[in-house]
Amino acid sequence: MSEKPTNTNSLSRRSFLKIGGAAAAAASLGSIAAVSYVAGADYDSYTGWEDVFEGGAQFFDRTPFEVAKPTYEVVGETRRISIVDQSFGRHGLLRPVRTAWVEETGWKEADGLEAAVEGIRERLPEVSPDLAEFYSQEENAKKLELDLLRQLIYEPQQRRDSAAYDQRFELAMAWGSAWGAVRPASPDTPPEEWDFRGMRAEPLVPKSEEKASQLIKKAAHTFGATLCNIGPLNPDWVYANNVRGGEPGPFDIPEWWQTAIVVTTPHEWDQMYANPTYGTSSDAYARSSIAGARLAAFIRSLGYAARLHSPNNGYDVVVPPICIDSGMAQQGRFVYSIAPELGANHRPAVVTTNMPLKHDKPIDFGVHEFCKACKICAEQCPSGAISFSDEPDTVVRGYKRWALDLEACYNFWGQVLGNGGCRVCLAVCPYSRKDNWLHSLSRTVSTSDPTDLADKGLIWMQENFFEFPDVKDYYPPTYGGTNASYRNGPEWMRVEEYFDVDVTW
Amino acid sequence: MFDSGLIWFILGILFVLIAASAKVWAEDLKLNMNWWKWILVALWYGLLNFTIAVPFTFWGENENKGALSLLLFLGIITIILGIGLFSFLWSKRAVESNKQVTS
Numbered sequence: 360m361s362e363k364p365t366n367t368n369s370l371s372r373r374s375f376l377k378i379g380g381a382a383a384a385a386a387s388l389g390s391i392a393a394v395s396y397v398a399g400a401d402y403d404s405y406t407g408w409e410d411v412f413e414g415g416a417q418f419f420d421r422t423p424f425e426v427a428k429p430t431y432e433v434v435g436e437t438r439r440i441s442i443v444d445q446s447f448g449r450h451g452l453l454r455p456v457r458t459a460w461v462e463e464t465g466w467k468e469a470d471g472l473e474a475a476v477e478g479i480r481e482r483l484p485e486v487s488p489d490l491a492e493f494y495s496q497e498e499n500a501k502k503l504e505l506d507l508l509r510q511l512i513y514e515p516q517q518r519r520d521s522a523a524y525d526q527r528f529e530l531a532m533a534w535g536s537a538w539g540a541v542r543p544a545s546p547d548t549p550p551e552e553w554d555f556r557g558m559r560a561e562p563l564v565p566k567s568e569e570k571a572s573q574l575i576k577k578a579a580h581t582f583g584a585t586l587c588n589i590g591p592l593n594p595d596w597v598y599a600n601n602v603r604g605g606e607p608g609p610f611d612i613p614e615w616w617q618t619a620i621v622v623t624t625p626h627e628w629d630q631m632y633a634n635p636t637y638g639t640s641s642d643a644y645a646r647s648s649i650a651g652a653r654l655a656a657f658i659r660s661l662g663y664a665a666r667l668h669s670p671n672n673g674y675d676v677v678v679p680p681i682c683i684d685s686g687m688a689q690q691g692r693f694v695y696s697i698a699p700e701l702g703a704n705h706r707p708a709v710v711t712t713n714m715p716l717k718h719d720k721p722i723d724f725g726v727h728e729f730c731k732a733c734k735i736c737a738e739q740c741p742s743g744a745i746s747f748s749d750e751p752d753t754v755v756r757g758y759k760r761w762a763l764d765l766e767a768c769y770n771f772w773g774q775v776l777g778n779g780g781c782r783v784c785l786a787v788c789p790y791s792r793k794d795n796w797l798h799s800l801s802r803t804v805s806t807s808d809p810t811d812l813a814d815k816g817l818i819w820m821q822e823n824f825f826e827f828p829d830v831k832d833y834y835p836p837t838y839g840g841t842n843a844s845y846r847n848g849p850e851w852m853r854v855e856e857y858f859d860v861d862v863t864w
Numbered sequence: 865m866f867d868s869g870l871i872w873f874i875l876g877i878l879f880v881l882i883a884a885s886a887k888v889w890a891e892d893l894k895l896n897m898n899w900w901k902w903i904l905v906a907l908w909y910g911l912l913n914f915t916i917a918v919p920f921t922f923w924g925e926n927e928n929k930g931a932l933s934l935l936l937f938l939g940i941i942t943i944i945l946g947i948g949l950f951s952f953l954w955s956k957r958a959v960e961s962n963k964q965v966t967s
Contacts, residue, residue, distance in 0.1 A: 373888050380885015387878040388916050390871060395917040397866040399924020797921045824933035846926065 395797075404793040405628035406701050407585040417794045419699040421686055424806070425720040429683050430727060431690060437757030439599035440677055443493040444756075446769040448601075450506060453479075456486050457510055468512065475511055476504050489600075505766040513773035520776055520835040524842055527862050528636055528777040530854040535639030535778040542645065542671035543652035546604030550613045550675075553604050554666040554711075555659070562662025568717040575620060575654070575716060582653035583646055584622035585705070586698060588719045590685025592619040592711055595756065596677045603673050615664040615713035619681045622650045623698065623707035626785070628793070629849035631704050634786045635741070635833060636777030637848030643706035644670035651708035658712050669708035678707050680758075686719035689726035693736045693745050693784040694763040697726050699802065702790030724806045725814070726790070730761075732811065733818045736784040739845075741833040742771035745784060776835050776842055783833065786845045789821050882909075895953045908942075908949050915942045 403409045406417060442448035460466070460479050480503060483491035494503040525532070546553040565571035572589055579587035594612055596619075602610040624646040625631070630638045648671035658665035668674040679696045682688040687707070688696035697703050699722075737745040744764040746752055753762035772780050785791055792798035804813045827845075834840030855862045865871060886905065890897045897905075915938040922931035 373892070376885050376888050377892070380882050380889065383878040383881040383885065387875055387882065388913070390866070390875055390878070391913050391916050392920040393866040394871055394875075395920035396924040399921040400926075401867055401924070403867075404925075793925060795921060797918060820934070824937070825927060825930040 398795040398797070399793070401795070404795040405625075406704060406792075406794045407625035408628065409794060417700045419802075421699070421719075421722050421724075424699075424722040424724040425686065426723045427720070429680075429721040430723050431680070431683060432751070432759040433757055434754055434759045435757040437595045439595055439597055440756060441489070441493075441599050442601050443489050446506075446765050449490065449493070449502075450510070450769070452487055452490050453506055454510065456482060456490070457507065459486075461511075466511075468515070472504065472508060472512060475507055479503070479507065502766055505770060509770045509773040513770060516837060517773055517776070517835075520774075520837050524835055525776050526860050527842070527854060529860060530857065531630070531633075531637040531639070531778050531848060531852045534630075534852065535641045538639070538641035538645040539671065541649065543648055543667060543669065545672040546666070549605045550602060550616075550666060554613070554615060554664040557656065558659040558664065559662035562714075565715060568715050571715060572717040572719075575658070575714070578657050579620070579622050579650060579654050582622075582657070583624065583650035584654070585624045586622070586687055586700060588621050588682070588685035588687035589716050590619055590621070590681060590718050590721075592616055592676070593680065593684060595758075596680050596684075598675050598677070602675050613664075616666070616711040617713050618711070618716050618718065619676070619685060620654065620710040620712065620716070621678070621682055621685050621687050621707050622654060622710070623647055623682070623687065623701070623705040624650065625701045625704045626706070626782075628704075630852065631782070631791070632786050632846040633844040633848040633852070634782040635775050635780065636842055636844045637852050638780075638782050638786070638844070639778040640670070640706065640780050640782065641778075647706050647708040648672060651710050655710045655712075658710065658714055661714065663712050663714035665710050665712040665714070667708065667710055670706060674709075676709055676711065678709055681709055682707055684721060686722045689723065690760060691726055691736070691788065691790075692730035692734070692761050693740075693788070694760060695784070697788065697790045699724050699790075699806070700794075702792060703785040703788040704791040728811055729789075729805065729814050729818075732814055733789060733821075735787050735789065735818070735821060735827075739783055739787045739827060739830060740768075741775070741781065741783060741830055742767040744768035744771070774834060774838060777844075781833075783845055787827070789817065893954075893957065895957050897953075901953060901956075904949055905953075908946055911938075911942050911945065915939055 398404060409417060443452065457475075457479060460475070460482055464478060466475055466478070480491075480494065483494065493499055565574075575589065576587045597612050597616070600609050601607050624643045626638065626640075626643045630642070632638075648667070648669035651667045651669045652672070655665040655667040666675075668676045668678065679688075679690065679694070682696040682698070683690055688698040688705075691697040691703060693703070695703060696705075696707070698705055731749055734747055737747045742764070744767040746762040748761060751759045751761045753760060768781070775781060790802075792801070801817055805817060808814065828843040831839055832841045832843035835842055850856060854860050887897075895901070915935070918938060919931040919935035922928075922934060
């Protein structure tokens with residue numbers, strides 16, 4: 360008689376445990392779903408925007424990936440880059456020549472681009488010998504036509520398209536231009552003056568180069584840099600002519616440009632993901648430029664020469680290869696640099712100095728192998744500027760790399776609407792992902808798998824499970840597109856939600 | 865709440881309850897569990913959580929198509945493996961029962 364109630368209680372406890380366990384399983388799965396959703400949406404998952412102000416929230420240990428030499432290949436005679444080699448500089452020189460020629464001749468679109476190409480080609484030797492020589496080289500034969508196609512055909516059409524369609528992006532454009540309101544001064548005196556402004560008369564002598572590097576990195580983070588790396592300055596990365604603040608023409612590299620400190624910051628996440636229209640370059644440009652300007656001033660106050668090269672005050676150096684030399688990043692298929700923490704979503708600035716600093720080693724965390732298998736940026740590039748080749752397929756000034764059709768890239772900027780520029784390659788790059796458990800896991804697996812099977816699996820999933828706009832949709836309707844962005848703009852950038860603006864498309 | 869440490873404390877309690885409950889379920893179903901069978905069950909439960917966590921993280925990132933695709937992809941794999949695992953455990957139970965009947 361006395362055992363029966365005991366058995367009943369025992370059975371009851373088992374049933375309770377079974378039912379409770381089943382309920383707990385359901386509750387835990389629900390909680391995992393909620394935790395995961397928050398991990399994906401949380402502002403702290405925006406790379407570089409975590410709750411630690413001074414950088415370092417998304418720490419990546421570079422030590423296992425350090426290599427003795429930078430990961431690019433030298434295959435021929437190298438040389439410094441000329442202003443006319445890159446589109447910005449060349450267009451800057453061409454623009455006044457073109458404007459004067461058009462005013463003088465009264466050229467109209469109906470006269471045809473060919474007439475303008477011939478007329479301006481004849482004019483160039485007397486007004487811009489550098490440009491004339493550049494365009495006369497066999498490999499650059501088509502570039503005058505492409506450059507004038509942008510200036511004479513695309514840009515006027517872009518202004519017409521902007522009047523018709525840019526209402527949707529008014530808020531994004533206002534936000535983008537606001538970032539440029541505060542910017543460091545550009546050099547207006549030669550480097551032998553500019554780089555020494557406000558410098559302490561007697562330099563403070565560091566206890567060691569290593570200690571000095573630690574200090575500089577610490578200071579850079581307090582000034583707003585998300586990442587800071589230090590490397591040597593390869594003379595090939597210094598422009599060959601037109602040093603800022605100096606006389607036009609060739610210049611010798613100042614002897615105090617010995618070390619290059621790179622600081623970088625990412626773009627605001629949602630806008631970066633909504634390239635090319637809602638996104639902008641201005642936010643990260645401004646943050647990196649200002650962090651770099653503060654760092655340069657700090658170094659001069661310690662008694663060493665320092666010069667900022669930044670998006671907002673101009674460059675005398677080419678920055679992406681310095682990111683590679685300093686171990687901050689590796690070069691990707693789209694030629695720009697990919698950092699382990701930020702992927703392609705970052706905009707660097709450089710401070711050149713003679714302060715004795717320990718240099719970081721270059722890194723190889725598998726970008727080259729990954730990019731060989733991944734062609735998403737090339738597939739999504741609106742202008743088709745990015746190479747589809749399995750292996751690096753061109754040599755530029757002696758360095759082998761994947762080809763980038765700069766004219767096609769830059770000409771698309773002259774067509775697309777919104778905030779200016781494109782940056783779709785930054786957004787679609789699989790390395791440009793948020794800082795949460797899922798992408799941290801992917802990064803860890805990708806960088807530690809020697810078989811590349813993980814890379815291939817991740818790329819397969821990216822290509823097959825995720826949404827990509829049709830490439831032509833990135834263009835305005837004039838060119839058959841829909842003004843698409845890679846992802847929708849964030850709610851707070853949709854002008855129609857906040858202002859009485861007639862968005863008709 | 866779901867981005868705080870408290871949720872992991874609560875989840876820890878739930879996981880302990882689930883583990884204790886699983887032992888009772890296995891006994892009542894006479895699954896004849898041993899250490900490596902428990903490891904298989906734990907791995908499958910980990911996969912189940914992963915299958916939930918991955919798509920919901922992508923939903924949080926506003927990657928709706930990717931989230932749904934991965935829920936289907938991982939969900940099908942998890943269900944197939946779950947059915948396979950349970951069938952295996954059940955078949956072992958049957959073998960053990962038959963042995964007992966035979967003896």
